[in-house]
Amino acid sequence: AAIMTATLALSLAGCGGSSGDSKSSGSSDSSVANADKPLCWFNRQPSNSSTGELDKNALNFNKDTYYVGFDANQGAELQGTMIKEYIEENIATIDKNGDGVIGYVLAIGDIGHNDSIARTRGVRKALGTDVEKDGAINSDPIGTNTDGSSKAVKDGSIEVGGKKYIIRELASQEMKNSAGATWDAGTASNAISAWASALGDSIDIVISNNDGMGMAMFNSWSQENGVPTFGYDANTDAVAAIADGYGGTISQHADVQAYLTLRVIRNALDGVDIDTTPDAAGNVLSSDVYYYNEDERSYYALNVAVTADNYTDFTDSTKPYGPVSNQLDATTSPEKSVWLNIYNAADNFLSATYQPLLEKYDDLLNLKVDYIGGDGQTEANITNRLGNPSAYDAFAINMVKTDNAASYTSLLNQ
Numbered sequence: 001a002a003i004m005t006a007t008l009a010l011s012l013a014g015c016g017g018s019s020g021d022s023k024s025s026g027s028s029d030s031s032v033a034n035a036d037k038p039l040c041w042f043n044r045q046p047s048n049s050s051t052g053e054l055d056k057n058a059l060n061f062n063k064d065t066y067y068v069g070f071d072a073n074q075g076a077e078l079q080g081t082m083i084k085e086y087i088e089e090n091i092a093t094i095d096k097n098g099d100g101v102i103g104y105v106l107a108i109g110d111i112g113h114n115d116s117i118a119r120t121r122g123v124r125k126a127l128g129t130d131v132e133k134d135g136a137i138n139s140d141p142i143g144t145n146t147d148g149s150s151k152a153v154k155d156g157s158i159e160v161g162g163k164k165y166i167i168r169e170l171a172s173q174e175m176k177n178s179a180g181a182t183w184d185a186g187t188a189s190n191a192i193s194a195w196a197s198a199l200g201d202s203i204d205i206v207i208s209n210n211d212g213m214g215m216a217m218f219n220s221w222s223q224e225n226g227v228p229t230f231g232y233d234a235n236t237d238a239v240a241a242i243a244d245g246y247g248g249t250i251s252q253h254a255d256v257q258a259y260l261t262l263r264v265i266r267n268a269l270d271g272v273d274i275d276t277t278p279d280a281a282g283n284v285l286s287s288d289v290y291y292y293n294e295d296e297r298s299y300y301a302l303n304v305a306v307t308a309d310n311y312t313d314f315t316d317s318t319k320p321y322g323p324v325s326n327q328l329d330a331t332t333s334p335e336k337s338v339w340l341n342i343y344n345a346a347d348n349f350l351s352a353t354y355q356p357l358l359e360k361y362d363d364l365l366n367l368k369v370d371y372i373g374g375d376g377q378t379e380a381n382i383t384n385r386l387g388n389p390s391a392y393d394a395f396a397i398n399m400v401k402t403d404n405a406a407s408y409t410s411l412l413n414q
Contacts, residue, residue, distance in 0.1 A: 038268035049112030058405030075303035080126025104205035106172035110182035128156025188213035211238035212348035253301035255321035258357035345373025
């Protein structure tokens with residue numbers, strides 16, 4: 001931890017330094033080229049959607065470019081472990097039809113998204129249904145697998161109280177609507193209805209790559225039928241639903257991510273440090289909630305499992321993280337303008353959790369942020385509204401597809 005903190009402090013010192021003399025409040029410094037202004041990628045890490053290889057050109061666009069997200073693999077492992085432990089602790093009521101098979105269905109968000117891939121792999125690994133493909137756990141959707149004959153997954157097993165149970169992935173699909181939007185809650189709602197009609201009481205567990213899809217399935221089918229449902233993101237409605245039978249979710253510390261998204265920009269603009277030493281306002285972000293990977297130029301928040309045991313601590317997903325909730329002094333951190341987009345204005349996590357947090361932190365950090373909501377389908381729906389980058393001091397970008405960083409950097413290079 002000490003080494004990590006020291007590395008972080010050095011990295012942040014490197015990205016510090018003014019982007020130029022401040023002008024009038026909220027105006028951009030026209031003396032700084034757009035290509036040299038601070039840039040924070042967030043939520044979607046620039047990478048190859050087929051291989052997962054990071055786009056180092058995008059991550060090194062300039063000396064003040066970083067990515068902010070969360071540790072997808074650590075979170076995926078947590079989700080899988082949470083579900084496995086739930087099955088073990090509730091085995092007497094899980095296997096409703098008594099066939100000795102714990103059947104689950106899986107809502108996959110986006111087959112080309114690193115986070116979705118990680119979560120699918122994490123669930124399959126923990127439940128023993130994983131099959132290797134090209135040197136890694138296969139994350140492809142399988143369609144239906146009623147009899148366990150699928151080659152994309154295998155039957156797992158679990159032994160509880162001296163009795164052995166089979167664990168089977170009965171069905172999975174990418175939740176992509178006809179317009180092309182992924183992580184689609186409406187598609188998930190339709191899918192669970194179709195699965196329930198075909199698979200009936202063999203569905204013992206419902207699993208989702210996120211809470212938006214998970215809650216759609218919970219509200220439309222699994223709550224009424226008493227089937228525990230597990231998601232990811234710790235959205236407020238999902239956390240509240242744990243009291244009504246929602247099995248659990250994972251908090252990716254959105255409060256920490258949102259803070260980092262704007263704070264790395266603030267740091268690059270005026271050199272404010274965010275290591276474990278408090279800043280002038282007393283804000284402290286410690287290494288037990290995030291870490292920095294220097295090679296990837298990326299900040300990762302750590303994840304926490306949210307279950308019936310602790311969900312009351314997570315009921316307000318839009319509450320700023322306490323240790324970094326102090327107002328910066330506008331005389332030393334004058335107002336600056338930031339262009340920030342959300343890839344899909346209809347995405348539950350980003351619109352109902354992440355953006356409200358950003359809107360609270362932007363005031364604390366003296367940042368005037370223009371929020372741009374995309375349609376979740378095309379980059380052009382967003383980039384068409386970045387027609388005057390010279391009007392801004394910095395940029396925070398949430399892409400539709402992880403491959404498309406050049407759609408944005410090309411505009412900043414003009």
